[in-house]
Amino acid sequence: MELAKKLEGKIREVYEQMRYMLAVSGETIISQVSLQQFFSGNRGVDLLVSDVSYVDPFDGLHYRGVPLDQVMQKLPKPQGSAFPYAGGLFAFLLTGDFPTLEEAMEVEDLWKEKADIPDYVLNILRTMPSDSHPMTMFSQAILALQGQSKFAKTYSNGLCREDHWRVMLEDSLELTAKTPALAAAIYNIKYGNGSMRKIDKDLDWSANFAHLIYKEWDVQYQDLCRLFFCLHADQGVGNVSAHAACLVNSALSDVYYSCSAAMNGLAGPLHGRANQDCIEWLLKILEQFNGRLPSKVELEKFVWDTLEKGKVIPGYGHAVLRCTDPRFIAQYEFGKQYMPDDMLFQLVDLLYQIVPGILKKQGKAKGVWPNVDAISGTLQYHCGLKQLDFYTVLFGVGRMLGITANLVWNRALMLPLERPQSITFEMVKNRLHDMNDYSGMNPDFHY
Numbered sequence: 001m002e003l004a005k006k007l008e009g010k011i012r013e014v015y016e017q018m019r020y021m022l023a024v025s026g027e028t029i030i031s032q033v034s035l036q037q038f039f040s041g042n043r044g045v046d047l048l049v050s051d052v053s054y055v056d057p058f059d060g061l062h063y064r065g066v067p068l069d070q071v072m073q074k075l076p077k078p079q080g081s082a083f084p085y086a087g088g089l090f091a092f093l094l095t096g097d098f099p100t101l102e103e104a105m106e107v108e109d110l111w112k113e114k115a116d117i118p119d120y121v122l123n124i125l126r127t128m129p130s131d132s133h134p135m136t137m138f139s140q141a142i143l144a145l146q147g148q149s150k151f152a153k154t155y156s157n158g159l160c161r162e163d164h165w166r167v168m169l170e171d172s173l174e175l176t177a178k179t180p181a182l183a184a185a186i187y188n189i190k191y192g193n194g195s196m197r198k199i200d201k202d203l204d205w206s207a208n209f210a211h212l213i214y215k216e217w218d219v220q221y222q223d224l225c226r227l228f229f230c231l232h233a234d235q236g237v238g239n240v241s242a243h244a245a246c247l248v249n250s251a252l253s254d255v256y257y258s259c260s261a262a263m264n265g266l267a268g269p270l271h272g273r274a275n276q277d278c279i280e281w282l283l284k285i286l287e288q289f290n291g292r293l294p295s296k297v298e299l300e301k302f303v304w305d306t307l308e309k310g311k312v313i314p315g316y317g318h319a320v321l322r323c324t325d326p327r328f329i330a331q332y333e334f335g336k337q338y339m340p341d342d343m344l345f346q347l348v349d350l351l352y353q354i355v356p357g358i359l360k361k362q363g364k365a366k367g368v369w370p371n372v373d374a375i376s377g378t379l380q381y382h383c384g385l386k387q388l389d390f391y392t393v394l395f396g397v398g399r400m401l402g403i404t405a406n407l408v409w410n411r412a413l414m415l416p417l418e419r420p421q422s423i424t425f426e427m428v429k430n431r432l433h434d435m436n437d438y439s440g441m442n443p444d445f446h447y
């Protein structure tokens with residue numbers, strides 16, 4: 001496999017660099033944590049390393065050091081489409097080199113060979129209660145594939161550490177190959193008649209999702225899939241899903257265990273489920289205004305009312321970003337081109353004009369700009385995917401690309417078991433005391 005050969009050279013280089021830095025500067029303090037950060041989910045503390053992607057607070061998502069919009073421009077694309085092959089993005093996330101068309105097709109072709117889902121996994125999905133959340137089904141289906149892990153088998157047979165990444169790569173290709181089909185199976189079982197068709201070998205990975213949910217005729221939706229999956233691939237490794245996967249994987253649990261854990265994190269309302277909350281909120285606004293687009297003044301009042309009830313404005317704010325999310329911009333451009341007259345899209349546009357100003361005025365949220373979720377559901381809804389609880393699965397399909405790329409690198413660098421130390425409240429207090437910092441000590445409490 002050319003991809004593995006290329007990766008081997010890159011890995012050697014980065015590994016040598018890491019070993020050298022550790023040998024020379026191993027004891028140098030490179031990150032610190034304040035008491036505030038300590039009790040705020042380590043927000044903003046530099047604790048993890050990954051070259052796969054980085055989120056700049058003021059410039060947004062970078063894949064492999066390149067701003068998102070440039071990545072989208074430079075990756076190879078199927079004929080007639082303005083949006084890239086996911087196979088090319090996967091190769092780029094792994095190696096950091098923009099792939100040629102042939103290199104992108106190597107991944108796409110490998111995926112086609114491995115796309116079939118075993119019948120037992122489909123049967124598990126079919127026998128789950130009909131009210132199971134699609135994310136539960138997704139996580140369950142990934143876990144059910146675990147028996148296929150080459151890593152788990154070869155590890156038990158004494159695979160040497162230096163070769164862990166090779167089998168992680170094989171497992172990652174195997175799982176990512178199946179991901180659109182797993183999502184489509186869940187979609188067809190939960191909302192359709194449960195039938196499952198084979199992938200179309202003439203279509204790429206992203207467009208095959210459209211084909212598998214019987215929307216093969218919808219070229220616009222194929223493009224939306226290409227855009228959506230590429231935009232959702234990674235967002236640094238500090239986010240809950242990627243971090244969960246890396247944490248689980250650091251115990252040498254294989255790709256299936258790690259990605260199932262990632263999807264459980266993605267299912268949370270403060271993470272991937274936010275796209276569902278956001279579209280529900282948008283639909284509620286239209287319902288409140290009897291199906292018409294509210295005026296700017298009416299909408300401003302509605303947003304203030306929402307805030308005054310102590311609720312958040314879905315799709316706005318971010319743990320890291322302090323600018324409009326480039327993933328929002330990319331989808332906004334798509335909406336402007338393909339659905340400018342769609343009322344939901346017009347509502348998104350109107351909110352974009354007023355919400356940042358209102359959040360600034362309110363003065364609570366550190367990030368006031370729209371994130372990826374402020375619009376992603378609107379585009380899906382326009383294209384006919386109206387099952388709102390499915391949107392997080394779509395997020396998960398894309399996210400699997402970045403997560404698995406990170407897992408391969410973690411094994412390549414032989415990163416050890418993650419094991420931060422936890423301390424007691426008493427110890428926190430004693431540390432403040434030792435540093436002569438008594439300002440945080442409440443005189444009403446007995447220390």
Ligand SMILES: CC(C)(COP(=O)(O)OP(=O)(O)OC[C@H]1O[C@@H](n2cnc3c(N)ncnc32)[C@H](O)[C@@H]1OP(=O)(O)O)[C@@H](O)C(=O)NCCC(=O)NCCS
Nearest residue numbers: 270274312313314315316317318319364365366367371373
């Ligand atoms: C994304 C999010 C969870 C980030 O959380 P965070 O890092 O804690 O954000 P901040 O540090 O800016 O939060 C500071 C305060 O502003 C509030 N805030 C943040 N975003 C807000 C929003 N969109 N609307 C109203 N208030 C908001 C927070 O609730 C917090 O209030 P508190 O001090 O009373 O708890 C948060 O912005 C949010 O809930 N947004 C809406 C949901 C969403 O879009 N999620 C998808 C993220 S990709």
